[in-house]
Amino acid sequence: MDPNQARQRIETLRADLHRHNHLYYAEAAPVISDREFDALLKELADLERQFPAFDDPTSPTHRVGGAPRKEFASVTHREPMMSLDNTYDEAELREFDARVHKLLPGRTVTYVLEPKVDGVSISLHYERGSLVLGATRGDGTTGDDITANLKTIRTIPLKLTGDNIPDFIEVRGEAYLPVDGFTRLNAQREQAGEPLFANPRNATAGSLKQLDPSITATRPLSAVCYAIGDLTGERPATHADELHLLKRLGLPIPSDWWTSRDIDEVIRHAAELQAREKDLPYQIDGCVIKVNERDAWKPLGTTAKAPRYAIAFKYAHEQATTVLRAITVQVGRTGILTPVAELEPVFLAGSTIARATLHNEDEIKRKDIRIGDTVIIEKAGQVIPAVVAVDLARRPAEAAPFDLHAHVEGRCPSCGGPIERDPEFVAWRCENASCPAQLKRTLRHFASKAAMDIEGLGEVLVNQLVDAGLVATAADLFALTVDQLAGLERMGAKSAANVVAALGDSRQRPLWRLLHGIGIPHVGEGAARRLATAFRSMAALRAASPEQLEAVPDVGAIMATAIHHFFQHPRNLALIDALAAAGVVMEDSEAPAAAVDHPLRGKTVVVTGTLSNYSRDGIKDALRALGAVVTDSVSKKTDLLIAGEAAGSKLDKARKLNLRIVTDAELDALLKRD
Secondary structure, three states, X not given: OOHHHHHHHHHHHHHHHHHHHHHHHHOOOOOOOHHHXXXXXXXXXXXXXXXXXXXXXXXXXXXXXXXXXXXXXXXXXXXXXXXXXXXXXXXXHHHHHHHHHHHOXXXXXXXXXXXXXXXXEEEEEEEOOEEEEEEEOOOOOEEEEOHHHHOOOOOOOOXXXXXXXXXXXXXXXXXXXXXXHHHHHHHHHHHOOOOOOOOHHHHHHHHHOOOOHHHXXXXXOXXXXXXXXXXXXXXXXXXXXXXXXXXXXXXXXXXXOEEEOOHHHHHHHHHHHXXXXXXXXXXXXXXXXXXXXXXXXXXXXXXXXXXXXXXXXXXXXXXXXXXXXXXXXXXXXXXXXXXXXXXXXXXXXXXXXXXXXXXXHHHHHHHOOOOOOEEEEEEEOOOEEEEEEEOHHHXXXXXXXXXXXXXXXXXXXXXXXXXXXXXXXXXXXXXXXXXXXXXXXXXXXXHOOOOOOOOOOOHHHHHHHHHXXXXXXXXXXXXXXXXXXXXXXXXXXXXXXXXXXXXXXHOXXXXXXXXXXXXXXXXXXXXXXXXXXXXXXXXXXXXXXXXXXXXXXXXXXHHHHHHHXXXXXXXXXXXXHXXXXXXXXXXXXXXXXXXXXXXXXXXXXXXXXXXXXXXXXXXXXXXXXXXXXXXXXXXXXXXXEEEOEOOOHHXXXXXXXXXXXXXXXXXXXXXXXX
């Protein structure tokens, strides 16, 4: 292909891909499959590599993240990104309305109410329709240039669409981590032995401040736009018109927002939004009310930090107050030390809470949490107990700032070995690979249903084996005898024989289970399956270069580097060799089955609820055998939901998205279809 033909094809591909991105993310009306989209994207990437002179920073291929940066440049906002005054009180909301009318005597005003997304404020600059700059709010006057990271968020268009695109427009919005994406990300991090994120907002902030955009690209971030900071040309007369303009330009706006004739309507709509809170794709902490008529904003003016034309009305989530009696420190299977709040038991949202994670030392310092404090807790995301604030008025005089290093006297609370600061995870880590706490968690993970699936090898038995000095690595499990196991407390000969038999069976597990079980950093169950499919043997994976690893679907540069480093470490290689010597199969001897001609082939399927004739793992394996892609969360990409008894919120979401739903009774017929 000559350069002129290449340039024309590149421009055509870019235009098509921008259009398909808009149809998928802004209109929820895709006209091609994911596979067709990926094929177009690959063709474009190949052409751009072959003809680098035609590179364009707004190309769809730039979504994956560029080279790591040493630091972020500063950006001065054209107009300040001000914060908002807020209230939890309906009476104060009416006072806000009274102040507006006092400052605008005799004038009729309306209001716009929109969700207050609990994310990270961002500013997007578009010149002649192309995204040229993305920045954080910072201190309101100056923020950080995070353009490369924001380009990885697929809901943010790299090029605007529609007619009459302004020569310049600055768009204000919020980057966020969807609720289901947060749950999925934390599950992946737990499987990979990484610290969990405290909440979606913290996860979003951490993702956007990564110096390596390829890390940001692995996080399922999204964004919503809610205002125009500056633009060339005529500005819309109302805030509602502003939202309509943003949507016409292809920018994502809130799915739920209202215009209200008066404050009574505002209050009714605020209650309606709160009732919908659990169905929204993002976490909200309330709503924002703005005077709709933009020509009223200037006469209303601002305070030192907030405009008088807007206010945030925050929802009071169910909370409880209790006393933080102590902080204990747990050691994870990768050696990371996690502080845990030991609470005076208190009833909250249907259960009694006695413990809550504090995530890491930085989070404790940010909230200034101290032992002895009276703390306010709530269930973050309505699920995870979290300390959200401290009642400083009730702080004991002797309460001292918490220092994790000093608290554990610089030693691992499990093995007494030294601890080191881990900058990647903002955490302290025990460096002793033989640490009993690490070993116990490592063995429990190795034997878990998601890994080697060794029946009978649960937490109690693992603890006994480590405490008795019978195992020092996962390979030692396969040398255990019935007599050794029977000598342990509450282990008879029959139970011991069952465990030995289960260990024998596990030697023949598929390769992906072994890859997941040995604890390669960043590699969860899904990545382990893809690696096993790509390389077929442990030997091939050990020999793979970072470039070969990165060629595997969904394996980015960070994961590829981590996998490569894992197989360079003598201790890890010794473990693999010992497992092989113990008879653990190191390859998938059979070639992948030929792709069956089945309606589920290539379809993305979610399973929820309790099924009559299948276990959860059994049905997932059956679906994968038919060529389906099994995921855990419902989205626009889902083709099919299999719904058993007590299906819950996933079924509700599937109905809202008009997805195909298969009931328990229809499942056998679907699986057997030719």
